[in-house]
Amino acid sequence: MVDRITVEVARYRPEKEAEPSFQAYEVPCRKDWVILDGLNHIKDHLDGTLSYRWSCRMGVCGSCGMTVNGEPKLTCATFLADYAPGPLRVEPLRNFPIIRDVIVDIDDFMQKLSAVKPWLIRDAEKPLAEGEYRQTPAQLDEYKQFSMCINCMLCYSACPVYGLDPEFIGPAAIALAQRYNLDSRDQGARQRDEVLSKHEGIWSCTFVGECTKVCPKHVDPAGAIQRYKLSSAMGSVKDFLMPWRGK
Amino acid sequence: MSTERNRYTEFRPRWYRPKMSTWWWLKRWSSLAFILRELSSIFIAWFIYFFLRLVHALGRGDAAYREFLAWAASPGIVVLNGITFAFVLFHAVTWFNLAPQAMVVHLGGKRLPGALIAGANYAAWVVATALVLWIVSR
Amino acid sequence: MVASHDVVLVGGGGAGLRAAIAIAEANPRLSVAVVSKVYPMRSHTVSAEGGAAGVIRADDSLDEHCYDTISGGDWLSDQDAVEAFVKEAPEELLRLEHWGCPWSREPDGRIGVRPFGGMKKMRTWYAADKTGFHMLHALFQTSLKYRAVARYDEWFVTKLLVDDGRVQGVVAIELRSGRIQPILAKATILCTGGCGRVFPFTTNATIKTGDGMALAYRAGAPLKDMEFMQYHPTGLPFTGILITEAARAEGGWLLNKDGYRYLQDYDLGKPTPKPVLRSMELGPRDRLSQVFVKEMEKGRTIDTPYGPVVNLDLRHLGERVINTKLPFVRELCLKYQNIDPIKEMIPVRPVVHYMMGGVHTDIHGATPLPGLYAAGEVACVSINGANRLGSNSLPELLVFGARAGRAAAEYASSQKEPGPAVVAQAEDERRRLVHDLLQRTDGRERIATVRDAMQKTMEESAGIYRSGPGLAKAADRLGELEEQARRIGLDDHSRTFNTELVTALELQFMVEVARTMVGSALKREESRGAHQRIDFPKRDDQRFLAHSLCRRAADGSCRIEYLPVTITRWPPGERVYGR
Numbered sequence: 001m002v003d004r005i006t007v008e009v010a011r012y013r014p015e016k017e018a019e020p021s022f023q024a025y026e027v028p029c030r031k032d033w034v035i036l037d038g039l040n041h042i043k044d045h046l047d048g049t050l051s052y053r054w055s056c057r058m059g060v061c062g063s064c065g066m067t068v069n070g071e072p073k074l075t076c077a078t079f080l081a082d083y084a085p086g087p088l089r090v091e092p093l094r095n096f097p098i099i100r101d102v103i104v105d106i107d108d109f110m111q112k113l114s115a116v117k118p119w120l121i122r123d124a125e126k127p128l129a130e131g132e133y134r135q136t137p138a139q140l141d142e143y144k145q146f147s148m149c150i151n152c153m154l155c156y157s158a159c160p161v162y163g164l165d166p167e168f169i170g171p172a173a174i175a176l177a178q179r180y181n182l183d184s185r186d187q188g189a190r191q192r193d194e195v196l197s198k199h200e201g202i203w204s205c206t207f208v209g210e211c212t213k214v215c216p217k218h219v220d221p222a223g224a225i226q227r228y229k230l231s232s233a234m235g236s237v238k239d240f241l242m243p244w245r246g247k
Numbered sequence: 248m249s250t251e252r253n254r255y256t257e258f259r260p261r262w263y264r265p266k267m268s269t270w271w272w273l274k275r276w277s278s279l280a281f282i283l284r285e286l287s288s289i290f291i292a293w294f295i296y297f298f299l300r301l302v303h304a305l306g307r308g309d310a311a312y313r314e315f316l317a318w319a320a321s322p323g324i325v326v327l328n329g330i331t332f333a334f335v336l337f338h339a340v341t342w343f344n345l346a347p348q349a350m351v352v353h354l355g356g357k358r359l360p361g362a363l364i365a366g367a368n369y370a371a372w373v374v375a376t377a378l379v380l381w382i383v384s385r
Numbered sequence: 386m387v388a389s390h391d392v393v394l395v396g397g398g399g400a401g402l403r404a405a406i407a408i409a410e411a412n413p414r415l416s417v418a419v420v421s422k423v424y425p426m427r428s429h430t431v432s433a434e435g436g437a438a439g440v441i442r443a444d445d446s447l448d449e450h451c452y453d454t455i456s457g458g459d460w461l462s463d464q465d466a467v468e469a470f471v472k473e474a475p476e477e478l479l480r481l482e483h484w485g486c487p488w489s490r491e492p493d494g495r496i497g498v499r500p501f502g503g504m505k506k507m508r509t510w511y512a513a514d515k516t517g518f519h520m521l522h523a524l525f526q527t528s529l530k531y532r533a534v535a536r537y538d539e540w541f542v543t544k545l546l547v548d549d550g551r552v553q554g555v556v557a558i559e560l561r562s563g564r565i566q567p568i569l570a571k572a573t574i575l576c577t578g579g580c581g582r583v584f585p586f587t588t589n590a591t592i593k594t595g596d597g598m599a600l601a602y603r604a605g606a607p608l609k610d611m612e613f614m615q616y617h618p619t620g621l622p623f624t625g626i627l628i629t630e631a632a633r634a635e636g637g638w639l640l641n642k643d644g645y646r647y648l649q650d651y652d653l654g655k656p657t658p659k660p661v662l663r664s665m666e667l668g669p670r671d672r673l674s675q676v677f678v679k680e681m682e683k684g685r686t687i688d689t690p691y692g693p694v695v696n697l698d699l700r701h702l703g704e705r706v707i708n709t710k711l712p713f714v715r716e717l718c719l720k721y722q723n724i725d726p727i728k729e730m731i732p733v734r735p736v737v738h739y740m741m742g743g744v745h746t747d748i749h750g751a752t753p754l755p756g757l758y759a760a761g762e763v764a765c766v767s768i769n770g771a772n773r774l775g776s777n778s779l780p781e782l783l784v785f786g787a788r789a790g791r792a793a794a795e796y797a798s799s800q801k802e803p804g805p806a807v808v809a810q811a812e813d814e815r816r817r818l819v820h821d822l823l824q825r826t827d828g829r830e831r832i833a834t835v836r837d838a839m840q841k842t843m844e845e846s847a848g849i850y851r852s853g854p855g856l857a858k859a860a861d862r863l864g865e866l867e868e869q870a871r872r873i874g875l876d877d878h879s880r881t882f883n884t885e886l887v888t889a890l891e892l893q894f895m896v897e898v899a900r901t902m903v904g905s906a907l908k909r910e911e912s913r914g915a916h917q918r919i920d921f922p923k924r925d926d927q928r929f930l931a932h933s934l935c936r937r938a939a940d941g942s943c944r945i946e947y948l949p950v951t952i953t954r955w956p957p958g959e960r961v962y963g964r
Contacts, residue, residue: 014261015879032623044833048876048885056590058626060518061427077720097262099561100882118526120485132482134494147487151426160278163267208281226349258564260881
């Protein structure tokens, strides 16, 4: 005898309706089923019209973020049984335009990602023949945490600042900029600063801290932003006291 | 926006853009805490104003100082200062808790644990408070 | 609407992104389009864990890497391709270092390497146990630098456009709008990955449905060595989540139900406390997966609700090694298996992992169809032969992604614009999709039913061990299933992000690919690498030291021919591990 649980999924069919509504489905609530297994059960056996994104179902591709009972979650890493006896509510991630059902538009993030120049910037490239840039394990540790972001968008969904002001560059993009700024091989911090120090950059962040709490990969974007604020403020002070410092 | 523009036309996605409710910050403790923290700036401003008035009164001599004390003891100001004290405390505590995330301190090649950085902030606070108490009670 | 580019890439994973960058660097004037059914950073390269092989240490040599790869592939690899691959792999990995990939390091700051299965020397570069994730993100983020690279994120390709004997682009569905349109190109590169999803129990993401293989096959390009599907010996039961070979390379043991390191009974070496290269747990994946079945037949595996398992024991490695070298393994075990590998053993069983075969290409990534190129798991060059060695696939997608990119760029520079004939073809395809699938209301079959039947058929007949009669039966069954897949009835007739439509098309691709796998397996009457026939248990170099080439006949059946293996310096010999 398998327990069952009711899943209320947000539906939005733009061709037929002007705004979203909820549709309830009953699915088996097995011990090792994640929410995504429940959605797949619906799609396979109950209603083929339900649309959602997923791929790796092991918490690394970042596709299946949704709002579960009000919290942003990776549905492949959140177990149905934790919500027993239910019902549980599955909605699209917050703060994004909804394309259909629980699928949201993340183009805005994709543009912001490019804007922070998330690639290694060097004054002069080292020829391949000269081998690798040396980097000690301690230097690697400096930025490693910020390199673990899977772009799942849970942090944008949790961030009220992004919700209120879509111009805000946002947690993941700033964390990624910091990932390169803190990389001992990189020399692009000044270039990235132009974007990060703008009003829509770090200074929009009022440290709600939710982004860090919801991050499934422990990236700590809130920490990345606060660290950048500190170093940016110190930089301004130094520039003021020592105007001859290199631009 | 007119309904005309909102109607679905083939091959043009019609996004639904949810609005944030006015009361979004009441839904979770963390957002409430965030709003309270933003709000605390008003009380900190009041505290600074109150403090400047105190200094100003002191500078103008005994009578002015007594007048100030009487004003400060009025029930409205006491209540306001009580609330202000709570907010200032809240602001200080959240600020100290934030410190480890903004600061990365290395000592002897090792990264100091966050608790230690926050701890150092609290310790400095206690020392400063003790110093003030000592000066006041001397 | 008609879009047009110089080169179109189908697939935005490791191979696709590497190819895109190669083209942008080879000729910045060319316009490149990456068409992918998911955002590039969602591609399955992201799930690769253990590492990427490339000779870098002084005690190692290119020849040794060649030999390991060739013997690991049971002498079915083309040795000219392997030599090119082994030579360019370290360069490519180094280039990725220069692009910011956070490789794990030695204390002095040099690149760190770890041992890996079937490799005689330590030559596997790694980024903890999220190597694929870091490589993919480094490639994707670096690709953002190149303005010439246009992206079609979440576009699903349904057909290759062929006219005048050459491929001139694709037809694709823009998922968010449902618009179906041609994307024309002078050259097209397939980088769509493998087809693990034709099996029920796989490490592969749901997106790995053999799209590129089916697209090429339908367009007339042959598929090569499709009978060789790799089982990885250590997947978590139920989910099929991969527990990387690095877990054994760091010193993990495989134990049967008696706590006995059973590999020693199967000519894989003697147990030692520390891992020995090319021995025991560091044997090749095909042998380890086959040995599991033997052990199961002896009744020495552990029964669970999700099938028989053995234990992977990491406890003796200690907390520090597990947390620094295998943090993702621990995270996955805690999350999905509810066990902590520091204190408990991990239940594992063989799981479908990697397709050695694929679209037939030369060492430049070119298929026999002019204008069509392929790289990565979708392609078969072949360097992997009958069994791929762990940590060879990541450098493969770099080396051959770059090669295919350069070759396609050169080809595209000399071609004229695609003609109007292909635009008309695209219109036919659009009509087919709308009438036969999207608007069809008399479809009787449900996607899940046909898919489950296909997966069951494949597992029963084309698993680790195969037999002639079983394969013949499966071939018939797949014929029926292909018919059923054509009669799919959709619940969803809408345009906007119709994932059911995509799933139906993927299913049709998969059944097509499954048929080539079974067809090729039926014809190969020998046992070699990952292809084990119980009715032909020996390797037969007289008849089968050759690649199978599968071509689609007019009636949809597959015709098999053979192509001799290229041997340069390593004549076929015995595969020896642990002695």
